[in-house]
Structures are given as C-alpha cells and as structure tokens.
Amino acid sequence: xxxxxxxxxxxxxxxxxxxxxxxxxxxxxxxxxxxxxxxxxxxxxxxxxxxxxxxxxxxxxxxxxxxxxxxxxxxxxxxxxxxxxxxxxxxxxxxxxxxxxxxx
Numbered sequence: 001x002x003x004x005x006x007x008x009x010x011x012x013x014x015x016x017x018x019x020x021x022x023x024x025x026x027x028x029x030x031x032x033x034x035x036x037x038x039x040x041x042x043x044x045x046x047x048x049x050x051x052x053x054x055x056x057x058x059x060x061x062x063x064x065x066x067x068x069x070x071x072x073x074x075x076x077x078x079x080x081x082x083x084x085x086x087x088x089x090x091x092x093x094x095x096x097x098x099x100x101x102x103x104x
Contacts, residue, residue: 015091
C-alpha cells in the first residue's frame with residue numbers, strides 16, 4: 001500500500017471513531033433529556049439539582065432554568081446522533097475508496 005492509501009484509511013478510521021464518540025454524546029444527552037423531562041415538574045428534583053427553596057419565586061426560577069436546560073438537551077440529543085451517522089458513513093466511504101485505489 002502506498003503512503004496516500006494509508007493516510008486515507010487512517011482518516012477514515014478517525015472519522016469512524018469521531019462518529020462513535022458523537023453517537024455516545026448523543027446517547028448521554030438523550031438520557032439527560034429524559035431525566036429533565038421527568039424531573040422538571042417535581043419540587044424535590046428542583047431542590048436537589050437547581051437549589052430551589054420553598055418560596056414560589058425560587059421554584060419558578062428553578063423551573064425556568066430546568067426548562068431551558070431541557071430545550072438544550074432536546075436539540076443536542078436530536079442533532080448529535082444524526083451527525084454521528086453521517087461521520088461514520090463518511091469514514092466508511094474513505095476506507096472503501098482507499099481499498100478501491102489499491103485495486104487500480
């Protein structure tokens with residue numbers, strides 16, 4: 001194999017690993033999304049994670065922060081797995097292309 005083919009295969013493997021990392025990050029955000037979806041309405045959750053006190057103003061600001069975090073987690077949980085698939089497929093395309101170069 002030539003040096004160019006080795007570099008292309010290395011780049012393909014790097015894109016594949018990057019895709020796996022992005023997929024794992026997407027799974028973490030999906031778990032975080034579920035946790036926030038179930039926890040935001042509960043006062044105990046707000047007290048533990050957002051430091052809400054017993055007064056209405058503190059609970060309202062904690063709920064607002066929780067909903068903001070939930071919105072961010074939803075966007076990331078939707079975006080990262082899709083980006084992961086594209087990155088892995090691009091890596092496979094590079095490795096396959098390098099093997100076809102070898103055949104030429």
